[in-house]
Amino acid sequence: MTVATTRSYLLAMGKRRVTLITVLCMAIPLFASSAIARPNILLIVSEDNGPELGCYGDPYARTPNLDRLAADGVRFERAFVPYSVCSPSRAVFLTGLYAHQNGQIGLATHKFALYDPKTPNAFTLLKAAGYRTGLIGKLHVNPESAFPVDFRKITGANFGRRKMEEYSNAAAEFFNASDEPFFLSINYPDAHLPFHRQQFGRPQAPLTGADVKPLPWVGVDSPRLREVTADYYNCMARLDDGVGLLLKELEASGKADDTLIVYIGDHGAQFPRGKVSVYEGGLKIPFIIKWPRDFELESDAILDQLVSTVDILPTFLEAADQEIPSRLPGLPLQRLCDASGSEWRQYIYGFTTGSYPHAFQLRWSIRDDRYKLLLSLLPGEENLGSYMYLEPTFRIKLPSRFTAEEQASALPSVAAALARFRTPPQFELFDLLSDPHEWNNLADDPDMATVKQRLINALARFRTQTRDPFLDAKNVADFRRSQFGAHDMKYRKAKIFRWPYLDDFAEWRRERE
Numbered sequence: 001m002t003v004a005t006t007r008s009y010l011l012a013m014g015k016r017r018v019t020l021i022t023v024l025c026m027a028i029p030l031f032a033s034s035a036i037a038r039p040n041i042l043l044i045v046s047e048d049n050g051p052e053l054g055c056y057g058d059p060y061a062r063t064p065n066l067d068r069l070a071a072d073g074v075r076f077e078r079a080f081v082p083y084s085v086c087s088p089s090r091a092v093f094l095t096g097l098y099a100h101q102n103g104q105i106g107l108a109t110h111k112f113a114l115y116d117p118k119t120p121n122a123f124t125l126l127k128a129a130g131y132r133t134g135l136i137g138k139l140h141v142n143p144e145s146a147f148p149v150d151f152r153k154i155t156g157a158n159f160g161r162r163k164m165e166e167y168s169n170a171a172a173e174f175f176n177a178s179d180e181p182f183f184l185s186i187n188y189p190d191a192h193l194p195f196h197r198q199q200f201g202r203p204q205a206p207l208t209g210a211d212v213k214p215l216p217w218v219g220v221d222s223p224r225l226r227e228v229t230a231d232y233y234n235c236m237a238r239l240d241d242g243v244g245l246l247l248k249e250l251e252a253s254g255k256a257d258d259t260l261i262v263y264i265g266d267h268g269a270q271f272p273r274g275k276v277s278v279y280e281g282g283l284k285i286p287f288i289i290k291w292p293r294d295f296e297l298e299s300d301a302i303l304d305q306l307v308s309t310v311d312i313l314p315t316f317l318e319a320a321d322q323e324i325p326s327r328l329p330g331l332p333l334q335r336l337c338d339a340s341g342s343e344w345r346q347y348i349y350g351f352t353t354g355s356y357p358h359a360f361q362l363r364w365s366i367r368d369d370r371y372k373l374l375l376s377l378l379p380g381e382e383n384l385g386s387y388m389y390l391e392p393t394f395r396i397k398l399p400s401r402f403t404a405e406e407q408a409s410a411l412p413s414v415a416a417a418l419a420r421f422r423t424p425p426q427f428e429l430f431d432l433l434s435d436p437h438e439w440n441n442l443a444d445d446p447d448m449a450t451v452k453q454r455l456i457n458a459l460a461r462f463r464t465q466t467r468d469p470f471l472d473a474k475n476v477a478d479f480r481r482s483q484f485g486a487h488d489m490k491y492r493k494a495k496i497f498r499w500p501y502l503d504d505f506a507e508w509r510r511e512r513e
Helices: 003-013 020-026 064-072 086-095 122-128 164-175 223-252 309-319 333-337 339-343 384-390 404-408 412-422 446-465 473-484 501-511
Strands: 040-046 074-080 132-136 151-153 182-187 259-265 287-290 301-308 348-352 363-367 371-376 427-431
Touching: 040 223, 040 309, 064 223, 064 259, 064 287, 074 348, 086 122, 086 309, 122 132, 122 182, 122 309, 132 164, 151 164, 164 182, 164 223, 223 259, 259 309, 301 309, 301 333, 301 348, 309 333, 363 446, 371 446, 384 412, 427 446, 473 501
Parallel strands: 040 182, 040 259, 074 301, 132 151, 132 182
Antiparallel strands: 074 287, 259 287, 348 363, 363 371, 371 427
């Protein structure tokens, strides 16, 4: 099949999924080779949202700008973060390393950090390759000095929100400052809590609880939760407005055709069994790429392969014609779209420590095309991360939590899932084909014993290969002790404070190199 024939075939397919089998049958690249030696790179990151976009089939989403971006590029149907909390997730896609590899295993605001501030990252590597670098919005990885940039605007979390025009105006300033190739990371606060119904007139016509239902993996419904969910969708609509303003400024700069655009959410939404967890609601994200002019596919494509945000840095380096360090576990997404896609990954991994003492837990997950295994390193011990969602007396009153009455109304399968969320067993096993929202635990089903053992073995191999410090029972006990010993959170006010794991785990990893 020639390139021209393939493109005609893809155009005829329209929005049909392009599976790995399809790609292999073509046996040629989906994208033409690029004449752009070093395309500009624009990374757009939103907060605390899964694939609740129109292009992903969400019935309540109003996201025309992101939908258009997907129509002009590639949408990854099954994309994931390795850690469903802001700081660890951002450290992953910026360094190209899993959280247990780079050290950012908790929130930057709680003084978790990289093991080594000299860890190469997207900004340092692309700057060395001749790119002008910029960062708009929060970084949220420690130490900030590890991420030097040429242009910096709108620092901080901005959960109270700013006008979307401030972001696009800052981007326009950056786009138009030079004709050098650029790398810009722009980070929007939506849809992080608090869920604002409307800010600065956006969205113009907000949704209400009468317009929506709770996200399907939430599992509980009530008029109150519908109002909260409506405001979540209003945040998504406001985000989409911001992306639209940003892309208009990129077009006005004359650089859109020469720019690789990547859009991701940093992890799933903050509802029970979402953010902070290793369930699909926390780990699954939207992931869209629009390639530069000479890479552009003639029609939109939807890829089914398992992709991760560890793939972002290798993708940027390959686009910039730079060598990809062998230490990076991710894969450049360009290779998914050619014959080497046959070597694509079989498994996706998730991990969490809870990210600060009051949410402490230690859990891993592994999934393949159909099945998913969850491993608790402290089976039978309460998951403190469930308290913010399920405990009425918890110190933080999340609007997206479940009230006692809402929990009492849950169906038996949902109630059982919430009980496991609160007190995890050693293993949970799900058939995602028949149970995509992970209600029915099959870990003790004798018919699933072979699948379960295969996933246990695969996860053990991965943790060994990537030198996970939590393979060592002493490290688990020491880290648990440090978290329970810091529940007063006095460390947050200490001028000098360093978590012991930063030295202990780094040394443990070095000994196993």
